[in-house]
Amino acid sequence: MSVHDLRSWTHDRHRTVDDTPYGGGPGMVMKPEPWGEALDAVAPPTAEATPRLVVPTPSGRPFTQAMAAEYAARPWLVFACGRYEGIDRRVYDEAATRMPVDEVSLGDFVLAGGEVAVLVMIEAISRLVPGVLGNRESVTDDSFAPGAMESLLEGPVYTKPPVWRERAVPDVLLSGHHGAIARWRRDEALRRTAAHRPELLARLDPAALDKHDRKV
Numbered sequence: 182m183s184v185h186d187l188r189s190w191t192h193d194r195h196r197t198v199d200d201t202p203y204g205g206g207p208g209m210v211m212k213p214e215p216w217g218e219a220l221d222a223v224a225p226p227t228a229e230a231t232p233r234l235v236v237p238t239p240s241g242r243p244f245t246q247a248m249a250a251e252y253a254a255r256p257w258l259v260f261a262c263g264r265y266e267g268i269d270r271r272v273y274d275e276a277a278t279r280m281p282v283d284e285v286s287l288g289d290f291v292l293a294g295g296e297v298a299v300l301v302m303i304e305a306i307s308r309l310v311p312g313v314l315g316n317r318e319s320v321t322d323d324s325f326a327p328g329a330m331e332s333l334l335e336g337p338v339y340t341k342p343p344v345w346r347e348r349a350v351p352d353v354l355l356s357g358h359h360g361a362i363a364r365w366r367r368d369e370a371l372r373r374t375a376a377h378r379p380e381l382l383a384r385l386d387p388a389a390l391d392k393h394d395r396k397v
C-alpha cells in the first residue's frame with residue numbers, strides 16, 4: 182500500500198491542482214494534467230495486472246458490502262481522491278480506455294474530499310481479505326453479508342455478567358436451547374430492521390421468510 186501527493190505531478194511554482202470551471206459556477210475543478218501524469222505513474226496497466234481505479238464521489242454508485250467483497254478479491258486497487266467540485270471529466274474518460282473506473286459514493290451526504298471516504302472503503306475491504314481479520318466467522322455473520330440472515334440488521338448482543346446494574350441478559354440466551362436462541366435472534370433482527378431500515382424488509386425474498394416471521 183502506498184500514498185501519493187497529487188501535487189508532486191505539478192510543474193508550476195504554486196503546485197496548482199485546480200482551476201475555475203468552464204461554463205462558470207461556484208468552486209474549483211481539478212485540472213486534468215496532474216491527474217494524467219499521476220495515473221500514468223501510479224496505475225500503469227502491465228502484462229501481469231490491470232489496476233481498478235476507484236474514485237470516491239457523492240455522485241457515484243452506492244458502496245455496498247458486495248462491492249467491498251469484489252474489491253477484496255482484486256490484486257490491485259488505485260483510489261483517486263478528489264477535492265473541490267470534482268475532477269475534469271476527461272481524466273475519467275481517458276483512464277477508462279486502459280482500466281475499469283468505478284465512481285463510488287458512501288451515501289447521501291457530502292464530504293469535503295474523498296480521503297476519509299477511501300479510509301472507510303479500505304477498512305470495509307481489508308477486513309474481507311483472508312488473514313486480515315482473526316476470526317472468519319465474524320465476517321460471515323455481519324449485517325449485509327450475503328446469505329447471513331438474508332440482509333437483516335443484527336440484533337442486540339450480550340456478554341457476562343448475567344446481571345449488570347439490575348439489568349438481566351434475556352433468559353433465552355442462557356437457556357442452552359439452540360433452536361429457541363436462533364428464533365429469538367431472528368425476531369430481534371426482524372424487529373430492528375423494521376425499525377431502522379423498513380426498505381430492507383420490503384426487499385426480503387418472501388421464500389426466505391418462515392411462518393414464525395410473519396408474527397413479529
Ligand code: 6GU
Nearest residue numbers: 237238287290292294298
Ligand atoms: Cl465517496 N466522497 C465524497 N467527497 N463525498 C461523499 C462520498 C464520497 N460519499 C458520500 N459523500
